[in-house]
Amino acid sequence: METITLDEAKEMIRAAEERSDEIGVPMCIAVVDGGANLLGFHRIDDALLASISIAQNKAYSAVTLKMPTDEIGDAAQPGEALFGIGNTNDGRIVTFGGGFPIESGESVIGAIGVSGGSPDEDMTVAQAGLDALE
Numbered sequence: 001m002e003t004i005t006l007d008e009a010k011e012m013i014r015a016a017e018e019r020s021d022e023i024g025v026p027m028c029i030a031v032v033d034g035g036a037n038l039l040g041f042h043r044i045d046d047a048l049l050a051s052i053s054i055a056q057n058k059a060y061s062a063v064t065l066k067m068p069t070d071e072i073g074d075a076a077q078p079g080e081a082l083f084g085i086g087n088t089n090d091g092r093i094v095t096f097g098g099g100f101p102i103e104s105g106e107s108v109i110g111a112i113g114v115s116g117g118s119p120d121e122d123m124t125v126a127q128a129g130l131d132a133l134e
Contacts, residue, residue, distance in 0.1 A: 064089070
């Protein structure tokens with residue numbers, strides 16, 4: 001199975017850090033491989049301590065469910081198909097923005113998770129990491 005490499009993870013983290021600096025919000029950035037194993041992690045100075053596990057769990061959620069965490073959140077609302085999913089996997093499933101799967105063709109080969117700002121800020125920084133692979 002193809003998976004993201006350490007060099008690619010480093011490239012993504014560098015790009016995400018640059019975007020975090022541009023918007024002035026210190027972030028935690030996590031990249032996992034296709035098996036949800038932590039491949040790279042970076043905590044910018046003064047990023048919230050709670051964001052360490054949140055970023056890692058956003059990446060975990062995105063790779064294990066093969067969808068962005070904001071979409072998981074939409075599907076986890078009362079009456080929707082994934083309602084209650086946030087209580088599964090020992091509470092590791094995150095249902096708000098900041099996590100994106102990394103795709104290669106039809107396959108999910110990893111994920112990035114970012115935490116430290118609002119969900120929109122986290123998604124912006126995570127997207128910058130994704131864009132570094134293009």
